[in-house]
Amino acid sequence: MSKPVLVVGSGPAGLSAAQSLASAGQKVVLVEKEKSLGGAPILSGYAKLVPSGEWAKDAIGGMVKRVEENPLISVRLNNVVQNFDGKPGAFVAKLKDGSEIETGATILATGFTHFDSVNKPEWGFGTYEDVVTTTQVEQMISSGKGVRCPSDGREPERVAILLCVGSRDRQIGREWCSKICCTVSANIAMEIREELPNCHVYIYYMDIRTYGLYEGKYYWESQEKHKVRYIKARIAEVTSDGKRLIVKGEDTLVKRPIMIPFDMVVHAIGMDPNVDNMTLSAVFGVDLEKYGFIDKASSYLNMSQTSRDGVFVAGAATGPETIDDSIAQGQSAAMAALSLLTGFGGRKAE
């Protein structure tokens, strides 16, 4: 166990993997391409997290602090792995800064990239200032500035949230459900209603997938307590009448076209494969699945395993994932790496 485990990426999954390894006495080198730890929840400025309701900067910030203070974890910021060779128990990773790391096993916790709404131009993002993404609304809330129309800073009186932006859409090659956007949207809708009680919030959906316990806490709660309105309609187009945004589509339940004015339109953006996945795939020699996420081997006997022996994967690198599950997968990958290095799992790296 003298060689460190290399963990790539420091979002919830990477932080969790590093901490888990260290808590078992295993040395870790944590490589992060950005200038600070925390991944999407910190770098993108998320507000209150699902399902705890804690602020991201406190919850994920706590994980960051714990990792930074752990003497067994060596953090390499502003860095990426450029070369990766060897076999389980004896890999060598070359970093951008020229340093070399000998490692027994590696965990990829390289996360995802937010869908770029510009790829759905008919929904007005990039054309109209008041068309924003869920990430931007998270930032409005977490910055303490509140939800305001970017064009003139006014408080919106009516907000539309469009679901499945960059998800479940063959036209743009994204056939997957991003899993978290329904719940995040319900959460944001409630936060808007709390901050601006006179602002009506409408959610346009094809299906509502607030799975498991999120059903009650987010879908039902937003509808029953906060009177958020859910309308079954796939929006065709977002335009403007010069004063307000106009949301056009078909109201599925009454079989009639709608052209409704809104002050703000929010895209519930999905989770894309990390834009660096092609590079990661080449450097680490791991396969990607059909859509470009990092492919996993069988989930039953080979916990957290990629297509390359000794390289493990956790979190949203494998597909749309929640923060809680990413943390659990980080621990799972840590366990898999330890098992390989110690040999107590039945097979020891040479």
Add this chain to the structure above:
Amino acid sequence: MPIHEKSLIRPENIIEHEELIIDGVDVSGHWSTFINSRAITDYNEEMQDEIAGLAGGEFIHRCWQCGSCTNACTINALNNDFNPRYWIYLIRMGMEDELLINKDIIWQCVSCNKCTYACPRDVNPEGVMKATSHWLELKGHTPKSPSMIFDEGFSEQVFKTGKIEDGLVLRQFFAATGQKLTQTWLVSMLIGLMRKLPLTMLTRLGLATLFRPRTKNWGAASEAINEYVNEKNEENQRLLGLDNLEDRQ
């Protein structure tokens, strides 16, 4: 543009102008028939609150449009225009015009409450139907139904005296609904009654008609009931934004 398939369009959406000139072009008459757009151009956010404020409508905002109520509905089985799921949606989105198309059948709910037991979200659709019928009357969209007129006359007497006098109930009801008092069924019932000469009963009836007795110590109760009724009426008036509810009653 002439329309050849008028049967496909709701009559109220077909518009002909006797005389209309747009940008110098004469578009008068049958050969320039217009069709109103079906597009919904705004939501009315007050409507749900109005129905929710009336007894029975409190939980309308819970509805997620699964259709369990309509599936379970006794009346829907007989008339598929009777669709509680659809009306709840129209109310929630404030599509008043669309709801009014069905205003003359909404009251047909028989309160069997099958929907109440089928609803997975506890919307209480039967209550919503009641609230909606009431709303339609209060807003003046539907005339007072005979049963409402009967109920009003009946309760007014009870509020006043704590009792009802059958003869007065009938006389008031027939007068208010423009029916003659000499209804065949009433006449034959009275003749049958006279033949048996039930003296005690007739004496009681006569005395009641003449003296209209009150329940003992009814004054305080009457006052309390009237106070409550007025309070409720004022509340509804505020809720529905009506200038004077009494004018409509």
